[in-house]
Amino acid sequence: MTGTTTEHARIVIVGGGLEGLAVAWQLAERGETDVLVLERDTLCAGMTGKSSGIVRCHYGVPSLAAMAWYGVQVFTRAEEILGTDIGFRQxxxxxxxxxxxxxxxxxxxxxxxxxxxxxxxxxxxxxxxxxxxxxxxxxxxxxxxxxGGHGDAYLTGMAYGARARALGVRIRQSNNVVRLVSDDVGAVRGVVCADGTEILCDTVVLATGVWSPALAATAGVPLPIxxxxxxxxxxxxxxxxxxxxxxxxxxxxxxxxxxxxxxxxxxxxxxxxxxxxxxxxxxxxxxxxxxxxxxxxxxxxxxxxxxxxxxxxxxxxxxxTPDYNPIIGPAPVEGLFLAVGFSGHGFKISPAVGRLAADLLLDGISSDPAVDGNEFRYSRFDEGKPLASLHPYAGAGEMR
Ligand SMILES: Cc1cc2nc3c(=O)[nH]c(=O)nc-3n(C[C@H](O)[C@H](O)[C@H](O)COP(=O)(O)OP(=O)(O)OC[C@H]3O[C@@H](n4cnc5c(N)ncnc54)[C@H](O)[C@@H]3O)c2cc1C
CATH class of the missing domain: 3.30.9.10 (D-Amino Acid Oxidase, subunit A, domain 2)
Incomplete structure (x- = not known):
């Protein structure tokens, strides 16, 4: 390992977009606040700011429909749950x-x-x-x-971030992670930032959207994104x-x-x-x-x-991803958790992404019987078992 160890956190989340902040928020709600979010730019400056914010439960994958339905319920009560207007228009x-x-x-x-x-x-x-x-x-x-309707992904992500911070999560902006730190057996043990700072942790959550493949590759994990x-x-x-x-x-x-x-x-x-x-x-x-x-x-x-x-x-x-559905779950190396590949429909499910990631990180199992956490596993592509709609639309199969 190289660099100067300046800090330790139980969980380091790389990427302060909608999904990384949703994970931070839900971890904090579950009482896990030894969490550090590292964002290379400013919060939600990535693709979150470009989101159309469409909210619907109309999916052909039951787990995704259930996740979107949870999202609708959170968005509807955002002022009560997140303490602010997140721009949801029903x-x-x-x-x-x-x-x-x-x-x-x-x-x-x-x-x-x-x-x-x-x-x-x-x-x-x-x-x-x-x-x-x-x-x-x-x-x-x-x-x-x-x-259903539409929301504002930027306001929503910022609200997750504010709530996570209020509960004790640390968030650092302008903090570019240049590589993941692996030990002798390939397990991920932390990250190295552009200024050479090394931050060690039990688990790195990768939530870097379109920029994820390069970072995952530094731990030897190929991402099909x-x-x-x-x-x-x-x-x-x-x-x-x-x-x-x-x-x-x-x-x-x-x-x-x-x-x-x-x-x-x-x-x-x-x-x-x-x-x-x-x-x-x-x-x-x-x-x-x-x-x-x-x-x-x-x-x-x-x-x-x-x-x-x-x-x-x-x-x-x-x-x-190859099946236009996210990867949420452990990577094939210890110490790395993936929340990536949202394929253009990650806004409406983001409250449920945070909840599922927190469930998997803390308990190893989804707390919602309607959401099968295993369906979003990394290995499904190599297994030849892509996540597919039960009732696909001719000509419009993706994201459904
Ligand atoms: C044009 C468009 C329209 C969309 N419309 C909808 C819609 O109508 N409904 C819907 O449900 N979803 C929609 N989505 C999808 C949804 O908005 C995204 O899935 C979601 O915003 C992605 O969030 P994210 O956190 O994964 O990625 P991002 O918001 O891109 O966040 C990733 C973050 O990681 C940071 N980062 C990258 N590399 C590093 C590094 N090395 N170190 C530190 N930080 C790093 C980036 O700066 C960025 O802030 C749309 C997406 C787009 C692009």
Missing amino acids: TGYVVGVGENNVEPLHSNVEMHRALGVPVDLIDADAVRSLWPGIHLDDFTGFAYEPL RAQREQLVLVDQGEPTPDVPTFSDLVHLQYIRREPNGHLLVGNSDHSDPEIADPDAYLNRATEDFVETAIGKLDRILPGMPDPRLASSYAGCYDI
Whole structure:
């Protein structure tokens, strides 16, 4: 081992984004406060700040639906639980499918109901009453979650961090971890920071999102994670959009939410041809092609937009795994725990990610019978057992 040992913590969390801070918060709630979070930039300065913040329980993997449902319950009571407004807006959530996907829609809704999620199958008239003027000829079926909507991932992450700090967790920003420290038998024993400081601990939690593979490699752990660039556009319809539900369009493969100023945030759900990018050097705006496609799709469902124009755009990167689901659990070397690979849907499940990680770190088992902690294991890819939807949607399998 090299460097100067300046500190010891029971648990060091590398990465002060949404997931690292959720883990810190839930550990602290469980009474484990000998925790040090190391963030190389400022808190939530990574991909968390780019999140669209869509909140829905509509998953085909029951554990994920249960995790999202726990998330909805935490977000709904955020002021009481986290002591602050986290920007959750319960607009309701609608998912619309074409004829080919009606069967999985019904099966998924049945599964969600069994988990206690309030959700209804509704018809086009009911959707039109929620969103006057929406054009739905391309759709055959809809599900509606009245408690869904969208949140603010930055505010939420900062609230986790503030609560963790209030309970005794230490958080250091501007603290770049350059490598993990391993002992003679390969077990991880700590981290080394850019200034040469060595911090020893019982467990390192890796929560460094798209930047995780390089750091994990320093402990000899290969991570099957790549950065997938995603483009987002903000559309001004020409007049402010009224209060409408968040909408997942599984026919044209995009999602739409209303911004507080009445613009629409439009994101892509077509992952058939992912653009793999360098998370430190990618085009941080939408291309003309993307804007044209996104507005064309939007025009199919909102043909009456008075004077649509692009208000702004940006891009972010998902930390995708081969099955578009996270890795939450021990790494194949002792002393390292992974909370990585959230694949573009880590916001809504973040309260449950924190809870599951705390459960696994402190007890070795999930405390929620509806959430099988083992499903997110690192080894599932090598075992050839990717985590898959029970009722997949044709053309829109990922993140569902
Ligand atoms: C464009 C976009 C849209 C999304 N939309 C949604 C959505 O609608 N709904 C939903 O549920 N989810 C959504 N997500 C996913 C969700 O926002 C992410 O899963 C989540 O924010 C990721 O949090 P994280 O903590 O894993 O990563 P990050 O927020 O990226 O945090 C990782 C942190 O690690 C730090 N770090 C990296 N390397 C080091 C190092 N060596 N030393 C110290 N610190 C380091 C980084 O600076 C960063 O702050 C979206 C994501 C993106 C990118």
